[in-house]
Amino acid sequence: MLLEFWDAIKLLSNLDSGLAEIVLLTIYVSGSAVLLAALLGIPAGTWLGMQKQGKVKGLTRLVYTLMGLPPVVGGLIIYLLIRRQGLLGTFGFLYTPTAMIMAQFLLATPIVIGMTSVAVRSKGKNIHETLVSLGARKGLILRSIIWEARYGILGAVIAGFGRVVAEVGAVMMVGGNIEGKTRVMTTTIVLETRKGNFDFALALGLILLIVSFIFNVILYQIQQGGASDDE
Amino acid sequence: MKRFLSILMVFLMLVTFATGCGTTDGDNGDAGDNGDNGDAVVEEPGRLILVTTTSTYDSGLLDYLLPFFEEEHNYEVDVVSLGTGAALEQGQNGDADVALVHAKATELEMVEAGHFVDRIDVMYNDFVVVGPAEDPAGVKESADIKEAFAKIAESGSEFISRGDDSGTHKKELELWTLSEVANEGDWYVNAGVGMGDTLVMADEKLGYTLTDRATYLSMAETLELEIVFEGDESLFNQYGIMAVNPENWPDVNYDGAKLLIEFMGSEEGQNLISEFKPYGDTLFFPNAE
Numbered sequence: 001m002l003l004e005f006w007d008a009i010k011l012l013s014n015l016d017s018g019l020a021e022i023v024l025l026t027i028y029v030s031g032s033a034v035l036l037a038a039l040l041g042i043p044a045g046t047w048l049g050m051q052k053q054g055k056v057k058g059l060t061r062l063v064y065t066l067m068g069l070p071p072v073v074g075g076l077i078i079y080l081l082i083r084r085q086g087l088l089g090t091f092g093f094l095y096t097p098t099a100m101i102m103a104q105f106l107l108a109t110p111i112v113i114g115m116t117s118v119a120v121r122s123k124g125k126n127i128h129e130t131l132v133s134l135g136a137r138k139g140l141i142l143r144s145i146i147w148e149a150r151y152g153i154l155g156a157v158i159a160g161f162g163r164v165v166a167e168v169g170a171v172m173m174v175g176g177n178i179e180g181k182t183r184v185m186t187t188t189i190v191l192e193t194r195k196g197n198f199d200f201a202l203a204l205g206l207i208l209l210i211v212s213f214i215f216n217v218i219l220y221q222i223q224q225g226g227a228s229d230d231e
Numbered sequence: 232m233k234r235f236l237s238i239l240m241v242f243l244m245l246v247t248f249a250t251g252c253g254t255t256d257g258d259n260g261d262a263g264d265n266g267d268n269g270d271a272v273v274e275e276p277g278r279l280i281l282v283t284t285t286s287t288y289d290s291g292l293l294d295y296l297l298p299f300f301e302e303e304h305n306y307e308v309d310v311v312s313l314g315t316g317a318a319l320e321q322g323q324n325g326d327a328d329v330a331l332v333h334a335k336a337t338e339l340e341m342v343e344a345g346h347f348v349d350r351i352d353v354m355y356n357d358f359v360v361v362g363p364a365e366d367p368a369g370v371k372e373s374a375d376i377k378e379a380f381a382k383i384a385e386s387g388s389e390f391i392s393r394g395d396d397s398g399t400h401k402k403e404l405e406l407w408t409l410s411e412v413a414n415e416g417d418w419y420v421n422a423g424v425g426m427g428d429t430l431v432m433a434d435e436k437l438g439y440t441l442t443d444r445a446t447y448l449s450m451a452e453t454l455e456l457e458i459v460f461e462g463d464e465s466l467f468n469q470y471g472i473m474a475v476n477p478e479n480w481p482d483v484n485y486d487g488a489k490l491l492i493e494f495m496g497s498e499e500g501q502n503l504i505s506e507f508k509p510y511g512d513t514l515f516f517p518n519a520e
Binding site: 083084094095172173176177178179180183187188190191193194195196197198 | 313314316317318319320321394395396397420421422423424428432435436
């Protein structure tokens, strides 16, 4: 089997453009979903983290619960919205990358909100009090708190990406795994496994890990670059 | 560096796992012990792993049929439903005892290659072409399947293909070859999903697809799709059952597999199959010899 594994890697290295297309689509879909989730989730999470804990207890629990939303349920919700008889049926989103981004956005956003709020709550308390006592304006306070909590927030974004890039239930459902249009890495792995090409599927899994690794390295670099200013 | 090390660790774990599996290859050769003896006299029920295709399993036939066998021979049959490709691969690797699939040409090749033994024909069902009720491609007036497929290709209506190497997918490819039109272009949607998902996709996209009758009937209420072509002889779909070759894998339950094969081919088994009518009509037509 080790030999098969090696063969599969060799197979991957001289594969046609199909594989590159799949990898690029994976990055495009999950990257867009996480970017949108960050745009909504970081402000929302910061707001949630700055509220008095007792006041937002229910909301916090709701967000934490949604962090565990099964991908296939997220996919089902989006599917029901965008199918022909659905509320957004007229736009024809079903079986397009847009539909996949919508589903993954739904999965990533609670994670970004939840983890951001935790980071803000643990980091923001002291600085908030200090800045208020110094008479700082609200905008400055907000920016300072986000800056102080940046490691936690970055972790939130990484966790969000990790969740969506690895999930298969939602993208399979709303994307349909169409060759050349909506086929991403995880759905390819499921397909190849069902065909019985286990070695090929395993090698694809390794590539997925590498993609995830590169994404983390880049984010880590950004974080390091920002941190060198004041450390 | 720390990150690099942890990635390396994961990789090493994968490799260890891989080589660990590889050592079983050395056990090949002699068929000394054929696993459990599942005779009726043994009190503990014997265990038999049957790999089959998703479409067979989803039809409910096995849930209906297997209890008769289990009762008679004191066996527990664990059914694993996979795509045809994966089902045959599992059998070939000795991870199952017996396989019930519908890709006759491939099955015979596998028997020829020595991966399976004792194959018999069990039954057949048929495929149908389904599409939108308005039938924009005019498939309903086709004289044969060749014409039906050609009309879909010419009309530019979308055709959804399973694209997953399943028995249904293989049948579909055969039919394209038969109809001598190229299954290429924007209209040919190569979806890598199961039969149910493919039907939903065809329904949503107002396209055509090839499906086995059982899966279509089980979902007909939720779909707007209609049968637009049926009855051509080349749409018949032969099911076969065969045992994993015990000479390759001494640990497989060959005795149990043989009992199940005999049961499926017996008069009792064949009668039971023809009496399976979940939607009013016979879905599988027994034809064991």
